[in-house]
Amino acid sequence: MTIELSLTVLTAAFLGLLIGSFLNVAAIRIPGGESIVAPPSHCMHCGHRLGPLDLVPVASYLLLRGRCRYCKGRISPAYAIGELTAAAAFAVTAWRVGPDAELAAGLLLASVLIASAHSDLRTMLIPDKIVFFGLAAGLVARIFSHPLPWWDYLLGALLGGGLMLALAFVSKGGMGGGDIKLWTFAGLMLGVKLTLPAVFAASLLGSLYGVWLMMAGKFRRRMEVPFGPFIAAGALLAYWFGEQWIDGYLKLFTS
Structure with missing residues (x-):
């Protein structure tokens, strides 16, 4: 694997983590007719608005041990799994396609x-x-x-x-x-x-x-x-x- 392809794969994986978080929101809100923009991301248990440190893909889930920072309610692992799935899919796609349109x-x-x-x-x-x-x-x-x-x-x-x-x-x-x-x-x-x-x-x-x-x-x-x-x-x-x-x-x- 060339340096250019390696960088493309790593960049795609990082992008997949970020977009995977958005895809989670879309998959959860759109079927219920909700907006994907408002209200901002919040705890499903206590409704508290999540801060930047609560929204770091995968890392926040691991650091908080799968619980809300504010009410300690359990967070579904589906969020982190969705982010990891997107990262993996993006990385493999970049590996197969390369830096191309x-x-x-x-x-x-x-x-x-x-x-x-x-x-x-x-x-x-x-x-x-x-x-x-x-x-x-x-x-x-x-x-x-x-x-x-x-x-x-x-x-x-x-x-x-x-x-x-x-x-x-x-x-x-x-x-x-x-x-x-x-x-x-x-x-x-x-x-x-x-x-x-x-x-x-x-x-x-x-x-x-x-x-x-x-x-x-x-x-x-x-x-x-x-x-x-x-x-x-x-x-x-x-x-x-x-x-x-x-x-x-x-x-x-x-x-």
Whole structure:
């Protein structure tokens, strides 16, 4: 790894910590119709406004031992986990893309997917505001950075959303509207070639989770399982490693 790439990865990881904190706020407030700006960050137990020392990503949680500085109420570890997840996703994206204009598109992809997954885990909802922002920003990003022809990304959006719409129709509601929209966004950012590997990876991860639920005796008929985290994981894995997957698969038939 070159010095330039190392600095890019470290900078992206630091940026991920900061943006991850904002993504936590978006995932928590937007589903409830709250503003992401007001009121300022505050304790969920006592309502006390948090100061700068309370808002340092990850470090504040560790130093305060997971409790509010003012009322000692317990703070969910989900906040720190969300920040670390964003930092890791940003770092891997920077490692795979490098110091290139495409990095901005990759970080946008990671941000929208992480916020959507967090929201889905908390509320079983993927808010339209998050996905529509991603679609609008994604269109702009693909105007300035398009390693593939621009129409390839539009076809990717149609493929991602179309496949999930067909699945929702066949399964009679087995796929939620938020999932369909999120796949449309993922397809827009990935393009046609990487959308199918993303769908495969997300489906595989979701199936493995279902098997684990059954083996652990936690599976219940008609239980609702948030699919947003699997969409996020599948899309990011395809963005990072999809080209290698496709090359490896093709070599099976050409060697």
